[in-house]
Amino acid sequence: MNESESGPLTRAGEGSLERRSFLARGLLGAAALALPGALSGCVIAAAGRPKLDFHDDFGVLNYAYALETLESKFYERVIASPPSDLKAGELQVLTDIGAHEIQHRRFFKRALGILRVEIPQINLSSIDFTSRATVLAAAKSFEDTGVGAYNGVGRRVKLAEFLSIAGKIVSVEARHAAAIRDLIDPMTRSFAGNDVVDARGFDLALSPGDVLERVQPFFKTPFRVAGI
Amino acid sequence: MKSENLMDALDTELAQSMLSRRAAILRGAAASSAVIAGLSMASVPVGLAALATDAHAQGGLPSGIVDILNFALTLEFLEAEFYTKGVESPSLLSGGAREVADQIRIHEVAHVAFLQSALGSKAVTKPTFDFSGGKGRNNGPFGDAFTNPQTFWTLAQAFEDTGVRAYKGQAPNLMGNNDVLQAALQIHSVEARHAAQVRRMRQQKGWITGDSRGDMPPATQAIYEGDDNRFQFILAQSDNANSWTEAFDEPLTKAQVLAIVAPFLT
Numbered sequence: 001m002n003e004s005e006s007g008p009l010t011r012a013g014e015g016s017l018e019r020r021s022f023l024a025r026g027l028l029g030a031a032a033l034a035l036p037g038a039l040s041g042c043v044i045a046a047a048g049r050p051k052l053d054f055h056d057d058f059g060v061l062n063y064a065y066a067l068e069t070l071e072s073k074f075y076e077r078v079i080a081s082p083p084s085d086l087k088a089g090e091l092q093v094l095t096d097i098g099a100h101e102i103q104h105r106r107f108f109k110r111a112l113g114i115l116r117v118e119i120p121q122i123n124l125s126s127i128d129f130t131s132r133a134t135v136l137a138a139a140k141s142f143e144d145t146g147v148g149a150y151n152g153v154g155r156r157v158k159l160a161e162f163l164s165i166a167g168k169i170v171s172v173e174a175r176h177a178a179a180i181r182d183l184i185d186p187m188t189r190s191f192a193g194n195d196v197v198d199a200r201g202f203d204l205a206l207s208p209g210d211v212l213e214r215v216q217p218f219f220k221t222p223f224r225v226a227g228i
Numbered sequence: 229m230k231s232e233n234l235m236d237a238l239d240t241e242l243a244q245s246m247l248s249r250r251a252a253i254l255r256g257a258a259a260s261s262a263v264i265a266g267l268s269m270a271s272v273p274v275g276l277a278a279l280a281t282d283a284h285a286q287g288g289l290p291s292g293i294v295d296i297l298n299f300a301l302t303l304e305f306l307e308a309e310f311y312t313k314g315v316e317s318p319s320l321l322s323g324g325a326r327e328v329a330d331q332i333r334i335h336e337v338a339h340v341a342f343l344q345s346a347l348g349s350k351a352v353t354k355p356t357f358d359f360s361g362g363k364g365r366n367n368g369p370f371g372d373a374f375t376n377p378q379t380f381w382t383l384a385q386a387f388e389d390t391g392v393r394a395y396k397g398q399a400p401n402l403m404g405n406n407d408v409l410q411a412a413l414q415i416h417s418v419e420a421r422h423a424a425q426v427r428r429m430r431q432q433k434g435w436i437t438g439d440s441r442g443d444m445p446p447a448t449q450a451i452y453e454g455d456d457n458r459f460q461f462i463l464a465q466s467d468n469a470n471s472w473t474e475a476f477d478e479p480l481t482k483a484q485v486l487a488i489v490a491p492f493l494t
Contacts, residue, residue, distance in 0.1 A: 096433065099471035107475075111461055151413045154399070155406040163403060165461055167396045168476040170413065172435060174420035175477075179434040182425060187324025189331040191425040192418055201338030202414035203421070 051117060054208055054227035057158050062117040063208060064166070065108035067149055070218055071142050072101035073122045078135055085132040090183055094139070097176045104169055120219035136184050141214075143177035144196055146170075148204030149211040156208075174203065289350070293405055296398045298352045299482055300412070301343040303394055305354045306492060307387050308336035310373075313359070314384075317374040325377065328429065332384075332422050339415055346408070356494045359383065361447070364494030369447060381430050386448050388423035389436065390480070390488050393451070395419060397479035420477070435474045450488050454478050 052066070053059040075098025082091050109116060128134040150170035157163040178191040196204050206214075208228045216222065289297070311333035314320055321329050344351045362368030373379045395416035402409040424434030432442050438456040441448050455478045458465045465472040480488075 093434075096435070096471070096474065099469070100435070100475040103469075103471050103475035107460060107463060110463055147417050151410065151417055154413045155410050157403075160400040160403060161461060164396075164400050164479070165476075167399045167413070167416070168460070168478065170417055171392050171396060171420035171423075171477040172475055174417035175424035175434045178421040178424035179428060182428055182434075187328060187429070189327050191328070192331060192335065192421040197335060197418055197421075199338060200342050201335035201418055202342075202411065203417040205410055205414050 051224040051226060052208070052212075054156060054225070056227075057162050058112065058115050059227060060153055060156055061108055061112055061162065062115075062119070063153065063211075064150070064169075065105065065112060065116060066119040066219075066223070067146055067211070067215065068101055068104040068108055069119060070122055070215055071146060072098065072105045074124060074127070074138065074142060074218075075101055077124060077129055078139075081129060083130055083132040083135050087132070087183075090132070093179055093183060094135075097139070097143075097179070100172055100176070104172075107165075120221040120223060123218055123220045126217060136180060139180045140177065140184060143173055143180055144204060145206065145211060145214050146173040147177055147196075148206035149208070151203055151205040152207050152211070289347070289408075290404070293402065293408055294347060294350050296401055296482075297343055297347050297408070298350070299398070299485075300395065300415075301340065301347065301352055302355065303387075303391055303485070303489065304336055304339040304343060306357055306489060307391065308333065308340045309354070309357055310359060310383065310387060311336055313374055314380055320374055320377060320380060325381075325429065328425055329380075329384075332388075332426075335418055335422070339418075342411070342415075346411075357492050358494050359492060361491040363491055368491055369445070381426060382444060382448075384426045385423070385430060385432070385444065386451055386488075388419055388426050390451050390485060391419040392416065392423050392477060393455075393480040394482075394485040396477060397481055397485070399479075433474075436477065437470045438473050450484065453484070454480075 052063050054063070075094060079091075079095050079098050082094070086094075127138050147170060150166050150173065154163060154166055154170075157166060177196075181190045181193065184190065192203075208225070212223050212225060311329055315326065315330050315333055356364070358364045358366055358368065359373045360366050360368035360371040362371075370379055370383055373383050395412055399409065399412060399416070402412055427434050427442075430443070436452060436455050439449075439452045439454060441452045444451075456473050457476070457478050458472060460476055
């Protein structure tokens, strides 16, 4: 799996771009993130204890990595063996979305490097993958949760470059959410329904605690969390 | 696997750099103190209610934030009036299309109201729009926007895809004010939902591939410029997988956005 995970995704320093610029960015990140007390948590996490520590940006990035892993593993299962009652064109939408989630997962995995936390194993056994209705319902839930998660965690991000990345990803998650909702309820108000957009025209913003509670059933062991 | 090992070596190098940087920060190195100061400022909470009702009365919002929110307000004015006119135009929209347009209208009107409330007396007034794209001469290429559904949805896609990139471009500039930032993020993803739905109604994918405008007219190319970026943080993608550029929406600067909407302003 590592082979395909790395694939053509390279550190910029190895490719056409200057290695120096990569190092400069790395140091910039380090300078902003290595606040007193924060780094020791990262090292413990890197040693293999599954802990999301929201005191620093690495906790936020690992949180995003966990969510993207869940989403991508879900779509990989769907695409490997799609429900037989999918309608025309729906598999292509799910395939596209799955490919995006895999890119997000790979991005966070490679960006984090050894600062990546081992997340609990995924458990998708509660989802009936033979049924279009349950697959789309699960996809809708994952995408809406993803949107709310990024919107809610943005305020915790300390480095502008990471906030920028989160912004680039969250709108793609929102595009997914709208598309899935349009598959379920075509040409209605559901794509941005009143169940997710409030009277101010604001989308979901979920705290990490709320998000982890929502997704915990899809992980085999509990997350260890600090800083929320 | 070899490349994996190389990566681990680089990661270790990065971690070691961090350790030494941390020591430098603890010594109060000048280069880091500005960052620390910035972070401290970013952690000061400002209630949304205060933002909406008191902040402007106390002269509270920094001028940089006011400028960004007025920029957003201008775009929301444009969208709100566009969908309001669309929904009010007889025989333009019916059935599901009308439902979708009306739901978007409700959100854009709500965004205008929120931004006006947050800005108070500092809010800009609504500009006069020329939805033909004729800079006020009403003779632009989109003259049938409110009689031809195809033109209407073409413009809708243009405005929504622009809106997503516009908010995205300003998010890092809002980092000093968490509540404004979160509000902007929550509006930003609603614009992305709109964009995806409008694109799907036009038989397009809900996401943007590379910098392709798809079936949109050449005049809209600036909306998609730079969305083919393959460089994210410290990672570059060297293959041509569409999924890499689709997976990351790119920001636009304020200047780029203003150039895009200029034909619709008088």
